[in-house]
Amino acid sequence: MDNKNNHPGSFGSTRGLSKKIKKDKKRKSSSTRWIGRQINDPYVLETQKRGYKSRAAFKLLQIDEKYKFLLPGRTVIDLGCAPGGWLQIASEKVCSAFGKEKVVGVDLLPTDEISGCLSISGDITDSKVGHELIKILGCKPDIVLSDMAANTTGHRQTDHIRTTYLLEVALDFAIENLNKNGVFLAKCFKGGTEIDALSLMKRHFSKVSHIKPDASRKESVEGYVIATGFKQINSEI
Numbered sequence: 480m481d482n483k484n485n486h487p488g489s490f491g492s493t494r495g496l497s498k499k500i501k502k503d504k505k506r507k508s509s510s511t512r513w514i515g516r517q518i519n520d521p522y523v524l525e526t527q528k529r530g531y532k533s534r535a536a537f538k539l540l541q542i543d544e545k546y547k548f549l550l551p552g553r554t555v556i557d558l559g560c561a562p563g564g565w566l567q568i569a570s571e572k573v574c575s576a577f578g579k580e581k582v583v584g585v586d587l588l589p590t591d592e593i594s595g596c597l598s599i600s601g602d603i604t605d606s607k608v609g610h611e612l613i614k615i616l617g618c619k620p621d622i623v624l625s626d627m628a629a630n631t632t633g634h635r636q637t638d639h640i641r642t643t644y645l646l647e648v649a650l651d652f653a654i655e656n657l658n659k660n661g662v663f664l665a666k667c668f669k670g671g672t673e674i675d676a677l678s679l680m681k682r683h684f685s686k687v688s689h690i691k692p693d694a695s696r697k698e699s700v701e702g703y704v705i706a707t708g709f710k711q712i713n714s715e716i
Contacts, residue, residue, distance in 0.1 A: 522694050526564075532591070534694060535626055536564035538703070539664075541692035546705055548622060548662045549573055553581065556612050556620040556656075558603050558649050559627030560584030563593050569624065570595035583616045603627075609652050619658045625649035625665040628701075635700070639670035646704075647676050653709075654683050661709035668700050680706040 522534040531537075543549045549572035560566050569582045574595035584590060584598040585608060597615055601608035613619065627649060629641030646665050653663040663684065667673055680687045685708025695701045 531564050531567055532562040532593075533564035536568050537694035538626075538692045539565050539568045539624070541694055542664065542690055542703060542705065543568070543572065545690065546662075546688075546707070548664075548705075548707065553621040554616055554618060554658075555582045555622045555624060556616060556652075557582065557584035557598075558623065558625040558652065559586055559645070560598055561586035561588040561590045563590045563596075563598070565624055565626055566590070566593050566596045566598065569622075573622075581616075583612055583620075585612055603652065604648055609656070613656055619656055620661065621658050622662045622664070623649065623653040623657060625663075628666055628668075636670065639668045639700075640672050642666065642668050643670070643672045643676065646673060650676055650679060653706075654679070657709045657711070659709060659711045660707075663706040663709070665704055667702055667704040669702060670700075677704065680704065683710055683712055684708050685710065 520534070522537050526534045526536065529536075539549075549555070549569060551573055553573045555569045555573055557565050557569060563584070566582055566584050570580075570593060573581050580595055580597045582596040584596060585601050585603055586598070587600065587602060589600050590598040599608075599611065599615070601611065603609060625646070627642075627645040629638060629645060631638050632641075646667055649665050650663065653661070657663065663680070667676075667689070677687065684706035687704060687706045689702055689704055691702045695703075
């Protein structure tokens with residue numbers, strides 16, 4: 480038996496299960512490709528089987544398999560948490576059977592209730608929302624997660640700049656609020672404008688690494704950056 484198929488973020492081969500979509504003259508070719516990709520995507524199928532809110536749950540599972548930072552008892556804030564896939568994984572990993580919620584999330588969109596988590600609707604670019612998250616959690620977080628990405632325009636550089644802005648917003652929140660030795664994980668598109676954010680991470684964290692989990696589509700420019708060992712430098716940024 481291949482043991483890798485027993486890992487939380489992996490599953491058996493789907494070779495030979497690919498389905499073809501009949502073309503509809505009224506349907507745009509891009510829509511047909513999207514539907515075909517969804518039907519034949521093993522992560523989409525496994526997401527439905529396991530009851531996860533989104534296939535992004537597997538991205539966090541795979542990243543945690545490598546870095547093992549989602550440990551029992553740790554506190555987590557998830558920025559841009561809707562529809563809740565990352566909240567589910569974080570809750571499964573850090574929450575005990577009893578006790579108050581250790582995972583708090585925020586998103587512009589409402590998020591369904593998830594066991595072990597609390598979430599609010601709000602804009603993390605508003606400092607008041609950040610303060611509310613800390614108030615709800617009741618302490619500084621050990622981990623700040625951000626899977627935020629701007630709505631795509633189709634123009635690669637514009638999309639990169641807009642998503643990098645959200646990376647910077649999440650990083651500022653993490654630097655202001657993380658516990659000592661805390662962890663920051665965020666979506667990061669490579670394209671040049673992320674250099675300043677990466678430099679800031681290297682200043683405030685002991686180690687900064689890039690990772691593209693298998694659940695990220697190969698053709699996507701999507702990647703993640705994980706910064707560990709927060710230093711809590713007492714100086715103005």
